[in-house]
Every structure is written in C-alpha cells, then in structure tokens.
Amino acid sequence: MKERILFTSVLIFGIGLGFFGWKLWKSNSAASQEPVLVEEWSTSVLKNTANSEVLLREIPGKLKLVYFGFSHCPDMCPRAILDMSAAVKELGEDGRNLTPVFISVDPERDSPELLAKYVKQFPGERLVALTGEKSKLDVLQNAFGAISKKVSNPQVAGGYTVDHTVFLYVLDDQSRILATFPGGTDGKTLAKDIKKFL
Numbered sequence: 001m002k003e004r005i006l007f008t009s010v011l012i013f014g015i016g017l018g019f020f021g022w023k024l025w026k027s028n029s030a031a032s033q034e035p036v037l038v039e040e041w042s043t044s045v046l047k048n049t050a051n052s053e054v055l056l057r058e059i060p061g062k063l064k065l066v067y068f069g070f071s072h073c074p075d076m077c078p079r080a081i082l083d084m085s086a087a088v089k090e091l092g093e094d095g096r097n098l099t100p101v102f103i104s105v106d107p108e109r110d111s112p113e114l115l116a117k118y119v120k121q122f123p124g125e126r127l128v129a130l131t132g133e134k135s136k137l138d139v140l141q142n143a144f145g146a147i148s149k150k151v152s153n154p155q156v157a158g159g160y161t162v163d164h165t166v167f168l169y170v171l172d173d174q175s176r177i178l179a180t181f182p183g184g185t186d187g188k189t190l191a192k193d194i195k196k197f198l
Contacts, residue, residue: 035172035174035176035177035178036176036177037174037175037176037177038143038144038171038175038176038177039143039175040139040140040143041056041057041140041143041171041175042056042057042175043057044056044136044139044140045132045136046103046130046131046132046136046137046140047112047130047131047132048112048128048129048130049112049113049115049116049119049129050112050116051112051113054128054130056130057175059099059101059128060099061096061097061098061099061126061173062097062098062172062173062198063097063098063099063170063171063172063173063178063194063197063198064098064099064100064101064170064171065084065087065098065099065100065101065168065169065170065171065190065194066101066103066144066168066169066170066171067080067081067084067100067101067102067103067166067167067168067169068103068104068105068141068144068146068148068164068165069081069102069103069104069105069164069166070104070105070106070109070110070162070164071104071106071109071110071114071115071118072106072109072156072157072158072161072162073161073162076166076183076184077102078121078122079183079184080102080166080168080183081100081102081119081122081127082122082123082187083168083184083185083186083187083190084100084102084127084168084187084190085100085122085123085124085126085127085187086186086187086188086190086191087100087187087188087190087191087194088100088124088126088191089123089124089187090187090188090190090191091191091194091195091198094195094198095126097198098126098194098198099126099128100124100126100127100128101127101128101129101130102115102119102127102128102129102130103129103130103131103137103140104129104130104131104137105137105141105146105148105162105164106150106162107131107132107133107134107137108134108158109157109158110131111131112131115129115130115131116129144169144177145165146164146165146167147164147165148162148163148164148165149162149163149164150162151163166182166183166184167180167181167182167183168180168181168182168183168185168190170194170197172197178197179193179194179197181193
C-alpha cells in the first residue's frame with residue numbers, strides 16, 4: 001500500500017513538472033518576444049568547484065546557458081551538459097560569448113569538491129558548476145520557474161534521487177531570460193537559436 005501511495009505521489013509530481021514546464025516553455029521559448037527579468041540572478045551568491053563564492057551576475061559571457069540538475073542524475077543532466085558544450089563548440093568564435101552554467105539542486109550530496117570531479121567528465125572548459133545552501137537554491141529555482149523535489153529511492157547512492165524540471169535557460173547580461181529550451185534539445189539546435197542573441 002505504501003509503495004502504491006509513493007508511486008502515485010511521484011507520478012502526480014512528474015505530471016505536474018511536465019505540465020508546468022510545458023507551459024513555461026510555450027510562454028518563454030526562443031520565439032518569445034518578451035524577456036523575463038530574473039532579479040535573483042543579480043543578487044544570488046553560490047559556490048563554485050573551487051569552493052569560492054561567486055556572485056552570479058559576475059559570471060563572464062554575454063549570454064549564460066543555465067541548467068538546474070544534480071551529479072547523481074542518470075540521464076538528463078549528463079545529456080544537458082553535453083548539449084551545452086556542443087552548442088558552445090557549434091558557435092565557433094561566437095561561443096566565447098556563451099557560458100554554460102550547471103546549478104546543482106542536490107546540495108546535500110553535491111559539494112564543490114564532488115562537482116569539480118563531476119564536470120571533469122565533460123568536454124569544454126567554459127562550464128561553470130555551482131552549488132550552495134538549499135534555501136538559496138530554492139529561491140533561485142523559483143525565480144526561473146524551475147522545480148525540484150527529493151524522492152526516496154533505496155536503490156541509489158544516498159537512498160534518494162531528485163525529480164526536477166529539465167529546461168535550459170538563455171540568460172543575457174541584464175539577468176533576463178531570452179529563451180527556454182526543453183531538455184534533450186541538441187547542441188546544433190541550441191546554437192542556431194542562441195546565435196540570434198549574440
């Protein structure tokens with residue numbers, strides 16, 4: 001009975017994530033003409049892989065490609081990082097103006113040291129990986145319209161996983177979301193649409 005309740009809860013949460021994410025993507029896709037200001041980006045401070053505090057608005061690059069995920073994610077997070085790296089490469093010289101940013105939604109496991117090891121598995125040197133206190137991460141996720149939830153799973157390391165929205169956000173140097181892409185968008189497609197903003 002408990003298993004059925006847990007399964008139903010996870011299913012409902014997953015459907016909610018999908019519906020919410022679909023609405024967000026439809027209202028703020030690459031075709032959208034209305035940039036969305038994320039004031040929290042200008043004021044938030046997180047820690048990078050060197051355990052140094054970083055004011056998000058000072059991350060270099062005319063544009064940032066932001067993804068909320070976690071290092072123990074089995075599929076969508078590695079795919080997103082690879083797609084972000086591919087987009088930077090696809091843009092060639094223009095890729096210098098795009099900084100991929102991976103923000104952990106699992107601060108309990110994702111220490112700066114662990115994230116440093118995690119990002120070494122991926123190509124490219126521009127990727128910025130960040131973590132921080134859960135309260136700060138919650139505020140930032142909310143500002144982007146992103147959601148995450150810890151879900152018990154005794155079969156994985158730590159005994160839990162994290163359900164989360166899987167969107168990539170294009171942010172400009174004024175802390176505005178210019179476009180949102182669903183997880184699984186390949187690097188060529190990302191680069192083609194991002195190029196419009198460079």
